[in-house]
Amino acid sequence: MCGIVGYIGDKKATPILINGLLSLEYRGYDSAGIAVIQNNEICTFKDKGRVANLQKAPELNNLTSNIGIAHTRWATHGKPSKENSHPHLDNSNNFAVVHNGIIENYNELKEFLSSKGYKFLSETDTEVIPNLIHYYYTNEIFEGDKFLQAVKVATNKLKGSYAIEVISKLHPDRIIVVRKDSPLVIGTKATENFIASDIPAILSYTKDFYLLDDYEYAVVYKDHVQFFDNTLSEHSKPVKNIEWDATSAEKNGYEDYMLKEIYEQPNAILETIGTRLKLGENCCFDDIGITKEYLQKINKIYIVACGTAMHAGLVGKVALEKLTHIPTEVDIASEFRYRDPILNEKTLCIFISQSGETADTIAALKLSKSKGAKTLAISNVVGSSITREADYSIYTHAGPEIAVASTKAYTSQIVLLIILAIYFAENLQSTNSSVLNNLKNDILDLPTKLETVLTETENIKDFAKKVYNETDMYFLGRGTDYAVSMEGSLKLKEISYIHSESYAAGELKHGPIALIENGVTVIGILTNPDLVEKTISNIQEVVSRGAKTLIITNQNITNNNFDFVIDIPETNNLISPILSIVPLQLLAYYISKYKGLDVDKPRNLAKSVTVE
Numbered sequence: 001m002c003g004i005v006g007y008i009g010d011k012k013a014t015p016i017l018i019n020g021l022l023s024l025e026y027r028g029y030d031s032a033g034i035a036v037i038q039n040n041e042i043c044t045f046k047d048k049g050r051v052a053n054l055q056k057a058p059e060l061n062n063l064t065s066n067i068g069i070a071h072t073r074w075a076t077h078g079k080p081s082k083e084n085s086h087p088h089l090d091n092s093n094n095f096a097v098v099h100n101g102i103i104e105n106y107n108e109l110k111e112f113l114s115s116k117g118y119k120f121l122s123e124t125d126t127e128v129i130p131n132l133i134h135y136y137y138t139n140e141i142f143e144g145d146k147f148l149q150a151v152k153v154a155t156n157k158l159k160g161s162y163a164i165e166v167i168s169k170l171h172p173d174r175i176i177v178v179r180k181d182s183p184l185v186i187g188t189k190a191t192e193n194f195i196a197s198d199i200p201a202i203l204s205y206t207k208d209f210y211l212l213d214d215y216e217y218a219v220v221y222k223d224h225v226q227f228f229d230n231t232l233s234e235h236s237k238p239v240k241n242i243e244w245d246a247t248s249a250e251k252n253g254y255e256d257y258m259l260k261e262i263y264e265q266p267n268a269i270l271e272t273i274g275t276r277l278k279l280g281e282n283c284c285f286d287d288i289g290i291t292k293e294y295l296q297k298i299n300k301i302y303i304v305a306c307g308t309a310m311h312a313g314l315v316g317k318v319a320l321e322k323l324t325h326i327p328t329e330v331d332i333a334s335e336f337r338y339r340d341p342i343l344n345e346k347t348l349c350i351f352i353s354q355s356g357e358t359a360d361t362i363a364a365l366k367l368s369k370s371k372g373a374k375t376l377a378i379s380n381v382v383g384s385s386i387t388r389e390a391d392y393s394i395y396t397h398a399g400p401e402i403a404v405a406s407t408k409a410y411t412s413q414i415v416l417l418i419i420l421a422i423y424f425a426e427n428l429q430s431t432n433s434s435v436l437n438n439l440k441n442d443i444l445d446l447p448t449k450l451e452t453v454l455t456e457t458e459n460i461k462d463f464a465k466k467v468y469n470e471t472d473m474y475f476l477g478r479g480t481d482y483a484v485s486m487e488g489s490l491k492l493k494e495i496s497y498i499h500s501e502s503y504a505a506g507e508l509k510h511g512p513i514a515l516i517e518n519g520v521t522v523i524g525i526l527t528n529p530d531l532v533e534k535t536i537s538n539i540q541e542v543v544s545r546g547a548k549t550l551i552i553t554n555q556n557i558t559n560n561n562f563d564f565v566i567d568i569p570e571t572n573n574l575i576s577p578i579l580s581i582v583p584l585q586l587l588a589y590y591i592s593k594y595k596g597l598d599v600d601k602p603r604n605l606a607k608s609v610t611v612e
């Protein structure tokens, strides 16, 4: 959480920093600030509130500096306030720092610095960093680059996670950056360099990027970048060319990123299928390097992720078990990492993360590796941390997802998991090829069927208008429909702040039905022909207790007791979540709009959860 930006080059830094912050606001937006070096002094401007608020400061127009760092905050230590906003300076105003992450031992470091006479102006963990740098810069004798060495010694004292940018008025020609468990990229051009928490923030300036590793230091000058490891030995680093184009990270006429991203799903699915699945051929994942011998050894699969990515895993589990017959479990990363899971070399652990930077998912991956399991990362971001940690990596090709609420990443993750399950099944010969061929046909039809689902938008909007003032909603389904109901419920609570819960339809009568009373909204997902009658019976039970119902179905439902029915195209039950989630995404979106909320930046949330 928190977004950081940096610029050094031949242009004015401020507009570039502000633009970068605007596109990083999804990572946090309770305060924002910038620091530049002007007339040999560090000038900072910061305030609580959004970047737009900061942007109004008339003083910003007077800044002509070509070097600066900037930050948009998601508060962890200390309330949103001007004092707690970044950048933070050391007591002598020589060093300015922006930081994304959490310094776990900041109290201890604060005590140490206080004993040396340092004063603290904020409640943040970050403020220890510039002061530590100052302390080591002035009190330790260094040979060579004093600035870099002071940053290194200071950051080696930090426990926790960090992506840090440091500028110094004593060294106005460079920005020093370092990361550990928090994302940071450097965009590069001939006479200017850009730093950001993620690629889209600076994609309009360059497509050439350096991806920094944990404990790696970069000294960023206007016309070159130097890289150092944790012993400060210098090394070179390849530039990575990023294929996304800048317009894909803009709204393109849509009112909000979330709506744009919902509508991008047919294309995201098409791109994710890519060349991995073709009719008449075996699925192709040979590039990732999983051998047939290893596949034959696997006796257990874990899918580990958080939030929406975990919900995609629930659908993947059904596909993997059905097609490969390998027992598969889905775990929440923050639980998995602390429950001492039983893992060995015959276990394959699959980690799903849109951003590839989620702290709990990365920690769970590291744990699995240390216990001897093989690890496979599924991410949407090339070169993200989980893909660099894992034994094998594959990518969804959903394009940049900017809205905090995940939509196109979820459906892309499901399609990729299912193609992977087919690939495993083909190699293991665990499922009849005609079953697999039918499924492949259905997958290839998904983009067209998604377009059909999107034509239901107006109907869903009508339903949203009827229910947006409600305080509670319930989502019901069985099998993969239950997995979708969990995701539908999460989308609703995230962006509309309506309390909602999802239940396996058969579980209702074991307790939750007590909550059903006249007028309450119940949303049923019915796409599994084998289970549809049973789910209908459960929904009848809520209808007879006065519930208002919305049904998402691809079955021919003759019962007309339901208030609203959205018909979606029929498809194989393993992939129906990719279609049935779309009306629920739209429902959450329009309810949020009717309530006048900020759809793309819901309260208390950030896109990338890089803290525990």
Ligand code: F6R
Pocket: 306, 307, 308, 309, 310, 352, 353, 354, 355, 356, 357, 358, 361, 404, 405, 406, 407, 490, 491, 494, 607, 608, 609
């Ligand atoms: C919900 C949402 C979150 C993320 C979760 C994991 O809409 O976006 O639940 O799915 O924080 O994020 P990634 O996939 O980046 O690991």
